[in-house]
Amino acid sequence: MAFELNGKVYETDEEGYLVNLADWDEDAAKYIAGVENVEMTENHWEVVNFLREYYNDYQIAPAVRVLTKEIGKKLGAEKGNSKYLYELFPYGPAKQACKIAGLPKPTGCV
Amino acid sequence: MAAAPFATPQLKGYPVIPLVQQGAMAHSKPFVASAPIQKALGFPEELVENWQDKAIAKMGELLGKYRSLRVYMDTCVHCGACSDKCHYFLGTGDPKNMPVARQDLMRKVYRRYFTFAGKYFPWLVGAVDLTKEVLDDWYSYYNQCSECRRCSVFCPYGIDTAEVTMAAREIMASVGQGQKYSNEIIGKVHRIGNNLGIPAKALENTLEGLEEDTKEATGVDVRFPLNVKGAEVLLVTPSADFFSEPHVESLIGYAKVFHAAGISWTLSSHASEAGNFGLFIGNYDQMRDISMRVREAALELGVKRIIVGECGHAWRVAYNFWNTLIGPFDFLDQRYPVPQHICECTYDLIQRGALTFDREANDGRIITFHDSCNVARASRMGGMPGGQFIIPRAIIKAVANHFHDMAPETIREQTFCCGGGGGLLTDDLMELRVKGALPRMEALKSVVDEHGVNFMATICAICKAQFSKVLPSYGFEMEMIGGVHQLVGTAIRLGSPK
Ligand code: SF4
Numbered sequence A: 001m002a003f004e005l006n007g008k009v010y011e012t013d014e015e016g017y018l019v020n021l022a023d024w025d026e027d028a029a030k031y032i033a034g035v036e037n038v039e040m041t042e043n044h045w046e047v048v049n050f051l052r053e054y055y056n057d058y059q060i061a062p063a064v065r066v067l068t069k070e071i072g073k074k075l076g077a078e079k080g081n082s083k084y085l086y087e088l089f090p091y092g093p094a095k096q097a098c099k100i101a102g103l104p105k106p107t108g109c110v
Numbered sequence B: 001m002a003a004a005p006f007a008t009p010q011l012k013g014y015p016v017i018p019l020v021q022q023g024a025m026a027h028s029k030p031f032v033a034s035a036p037i038q039k040a041l042g043f044p045e046e047l048v049e050n051w052q053d054k055a056i057a058k059m060g061e062l063l064g065k066y067r068s069l070r071v072y073m074d075t076c077v078h079c080g081a082c083s084d085k086c087h088y089f090l091g092t093g094d095p096k097n098m099p100v101a102r103q104d105l106m107r108k109v110y111r112r113y114f115t116f117a118g119k120y121f122p123w124l125v126g127a128v129d130l131t132k133e134v135l136d137d138w139y140s141y142y143n144q145c146s147e148c149r150r151c152s153v154f155c156p157y158g159i160d161t162a163e164v165t166m167a168a169r170e171i172m173a174s175v176g177q178g179q180k181y182s183n184e185i186i187g188k189v190h191r192i193g194n195n196l197g198i199p200a201k202a203l204e205n206t207l208e209g210l211e212e213d214t215k216e217a218t219g220v221d222v223r224f225p226l227n228v229k230g231a232e233v234l235l236v237t238p239s240a241d242f243f244s245e246p247h248v249e250s251l252i253g254y255a256k257v258f259h260a261a262g263i264s265w266t267l268s269s270h271a272s273e274a275g276n277f278g279l280f281i282g283n284y285d286q287m288r289d290i291s292m293r294v295r296e297a298a299l300e301l302g303v304k305r306i307i308v309g310e311c312g313h314a315w316r317v318a319y320n321f322w323n324t325l326i327g328p329f330d331f332l333d334q335r336y337p338v339p340q341h342i343c344e345c346t347y348d349l350i351q352r353g354a355l356t357f358d359r360e361a362n363d364g365r366i367i368t369f370h371d372s373c374n375v376a377r378a379s380r381m382g383g384m385p386g387g388q389f390i391i392p393r394a395i396i397k398a399v400a401n402h403f404h405d406m407a408p409e410t411i412r413e414q415t416f417c418c419g420g421g422g423g424l425l426t427d428d429l430m431e432l433r434v435k436g437a438l439p440r441m442e443a444l445k446s447v448v449d450e451h452g453v454n455f456m457a458t459i460c461a462i463c464k465a466q467f468s469k470v471l472p473s474y475g476f477e478m479e480m481i482g483g484v485h486q487l488v489g490t491a492i493r494l495g496s497p498k
């Protein structure tokens, strides 16, 4: 499976996650967000960018606690909780935000 | 998610056996494991050319190895006692989700190749060839069984459909038709040490964060130690406890229990997973390899006790299989149960007066308890009959003031599965998961209406993840679900801040 934007081909798995991390760019993020019915605001980008940074350092998406704490620091304490993250990414911050950020899907009992 | 839309079932005030809807779930099947995923587990990369012969040979092997399987194939009298006991039948109405029909998918093939009558007069005994259509049916409906064993409680012969499902999955994986969700996860455990694929460095970072959070919330230095040699206890817990809400709240609860009781403990980055999906795919080699990490970590760290966190099937594997798969455990302190469940540990401390609680801290919660299938029907706790039902409830009552059980025919050994167990907790089976949760949601609604219940406690990572996802489909808040040790963690007294 794959999608194409401006002549560039992005390979995905059955569920729409990018196969190659390095393929990711902002256009791909916007495209995947569109498929997911998520409209990307500045706050969405904060989350997505942090996910990518963290993944870069740790080879895994941040745990929900790590993510909420960081978002609280960046966007204000009242936004540092899962409820707010679910507002941004209704299908669940772990899976939907990872997909938009071009990261592999978190697997397991989540 | 680009899944086909489906309607969430209506919650009714009383249980109704659904009208049969032939083929209602025939379209439901999980993604097949890709070549690399299969290869990593030593399975064929795709459906092999002579899959039919291979599958029948494998079936013969399993019938020889597990006498129970042959007995189950032979003894069913089609009395129908099990037919309305499966949550997937109750939620979908598909007659192939009746446990007896699920077994018959294998039974008719068994008869064709392994019984005299079926070999020579197949039409007389409903025996059929193992065709591609039959295999497709297997793949669909053996991935609509959460191996919860509820049906077996009602069968006069004790036939366990879960074991039939495990055998079917084992046969399918061995001819190249594995299930993506489970097999991908097992590969991650072999590679990285846990289902989520959290590497040691990330685990360390996550645990440090939890120490900060807990200090901030309580003023007390509660530790979350990792790879500490010479600790008394090795805690093995589902990796979702590190990663997800509400799971992490229970991890904080365990840490507080150890802190308050003065027990030195550690987690291990090598054995950073209690879950064992080898069970779900019916493969003992995988189950042993996954379990072995626990033995290795325990020896390496020199611990005296192994305690298992809140995970239903992990406890089944630990309680029933560890000794055979990775024993003997003669290097552990024999004065404690080997292995020990975290609930046994906490309960014991409560009995001895070693923990104290502010139960009022949980007063905002009106609590019920969801028994998880693998704890309820495939293990025990506390060395007493029914201990697995008594102990979690006793803990809840010790730490909170408001508790109400759900209807008796929906709890304890008759508990309904959450709808996501047995390797089905995957997005590609969302329709099945939502519909399969129906019986539990109906039982929950009764106690919500009658007693104002607003919190359902459980001791299983799969149940927690599944309910977080499906509660909103039924009009409930996702925060209603949480762990028993989340409640413990709320009420426990930690002593004065240092
Ligand atoms: S084991 Fe559970 S899910 Fe499987 S058929 Fe029996 S009741 Fe249904």
Ligand code: SF4
Binding pocket: B075, B076, B077, B078, B079, B080, B081, B082, B083, B099, B100, B154, B155, B156, B157, B158, B159
């Ligand atoms: S209850 Fe047992 S004997 Fe009766 S139909 Fe079900 S599996 Fe067969």
